[in-house]
Amino acid sequence: MSKLSDVRRPTERPDRSRIRRYGSAFGRFWWEFLVGDTPELLVGAVLAVGVVALLAHHGVGRAVTVTLMPVLVIALLGASVRRAQRAGRRPPPGA
Amino acid sequence: MNSATFVLLASVFLASSVEMVEALTIVVAVGVTRGWRSALEGVAAALVTLAALVAAIGPALVHYVPLSGLRIAVGGLLLVFGLQWLRKAVLRAAGLKDKHDEDAIFTEHVAELSGRTTVSSGRDPTAFAVAFKGVFLEGLEVVVIVLTLGVTAHRLGLAAAAAGAAVVVVGIVGAVVSRQLAGVPENAMKMAVAVMLVSFGTFWAGEGVGVRWPGSDLAIPVLVAVYAAVTLATVTLARRDRRAGVEVV
Numbered sequence: 022m023s024k025l026s027d028v029r030r031p032t033e034r035p036d037r038s039r040i041r042r043y044g045s046a047f048g049r050f051w052w053e054f055l056v057g058d059t060p061e062l063l064v065g066a067v068l069a070v071g072v073v074a075l076l077a078h079h080g081v082g083r084a085v086t087v088t089l090m091p092v093l094v095i096a097l098l099g100a101s102v103r104r105a106q107r108a109g110r111r112p113p114p115g116a
Numbered sequence: 117m118n119s120a121t122f123v124l125l126a127s128v129f130l131a132s133s134v135e136m137v138e139a140l141t142i143v144v145a146v147g148v149t150r151g152w153r154s155a156l157e158g159v160a161a162a163l164v165t166l167a168a169l170v171a172a173i174g175p176a177l178v179h180y181v182p183l184s185g186l187r188i189a190v191g192g193l194l195l196v197f198g199l200q201w202l203r204k205a206v207l208r209a210a211g212l213k214d215k216h217d218e219d220a221i222f223t224e225h226v227a228e229l230s231g232r233t234t235v236s237s238g239r240d241p242t243a244f245a246v247a248f249k250g251v252f253l254e255g256l257e258v259v260v261i262v263l264t265l266g267v268t269a270h271r272l273g274l275a276a277a278a279a280g281a282a283v284v285v286v287g288i289v290g291a292v293v294s295r296q297l298a299g300v301p302e303n304a305m306k307m308a309v310a311v312m313l314v315s316f317g318t319f320w321a322g323e324g325v326g327v328r329w330p331g332s333d334l335a336i337p338v339l340v341a342v343y344a345a346v347t348l349a350t351v352t353l354a355r356r357d358r359r360a361g362v363e364v365v
Contacts, residue, residue, distance in 0.1 A: 050256070055193075059200055066195045066317075070188065074325035086327045091339060094195065094318055095346050101203045102350055106357055109212065 132282030142250030158247030191321025198313030
């Protein structure tokens with residue numbers, strides 16, 4: 022049985038490949054924009070906001086949430102810079 | 117003008133300036149090697165497209181997305197984006213990563229474009245496409261900053277005007293200094309913008325999840341000051357580590 026997807030008119034191909042190309046370029050832009058070579062920043066930011074949201078939701082004192090938010094952000098920056106330094110310290114593969 | 121509005125204006129203006137310097141390097145390389153007409157047409161087309169994006173998406177965000185959700189999303193986005201810039205700026209300031217070299221980028225583009233066939237008359241598609249792509253891609257980051265900061269602070273028009281002013285200023289300066297773009301203190305500007313983006317990100321994401329900042333908007337300049345101090349301290353520590361022989365590729 023022939024599959025319908027296998028029966029393509031020649032005129033459909035350029036359109037589909039163009040859509041796929043634009044789609045993948047769009048996805049690549051956002052991946053590079055949000056993740057790039059620092060996935061820890063995206064994960065860390067989401068976790069930091071999540072933790073503060075949880076504490077605020079459970080009525081933890083205002084002083085705690087106000088202080089914790091920037092502290093988590095600073096810790097995140099420090100951890101990411103450290104990670105870059107450690108990556109620089111590692112010998113190149115095969116060395 | 118209150119302090120939060122000032123910080124917003126400064127953030128958008130500086131971020132736009134940094135991105136436009138990068139775009140200008142490409143445009144000048146295209147203009148010098150392939151001719152200015154098609155390069156400038158590419159720039160104009162990209163700027164119109166970017167302005168249309170802001171005009172189309174901005175009001176839609178304001179009208180259809182609930183404010184608290186918008187603040188969390190925008191704050192989170194600014195946090196991630198700002199931290200990426202800040203990390204890179206810290207590593208460059210500490211000498212652990214190569215600085216963005218506009219001269220090298222210019223030379224690279226000139227060499228690449230010189231090798232392609234030239235068009236004797238009419239529009240040069242290569243020049244148009246390269247100039248358009250350069251301005252559009254660099255401008256997309258500006259669009260994200262204008263939309264996120266402008267919409268959340270209910271100052272979309274002001275944010276767009278600040279970005280437009282940066283385009284004009286960088287354009288004028290670019291026309292005067294032309295190929296001396298390497299003299300622009302890009303990393304320092306990027307670091308300042310990153311500190312502001314992280315501050316806004318912290319503030320908006322915090323507000324979105326229920327943090328009640330003391331002094332409301334006045335907390336933003338305080339966050340800027342705290343993050344600036346931490347950034348300088350991080351640069352100092354990273355420099356000290358560098359002296360111990362650490363290098364980032």
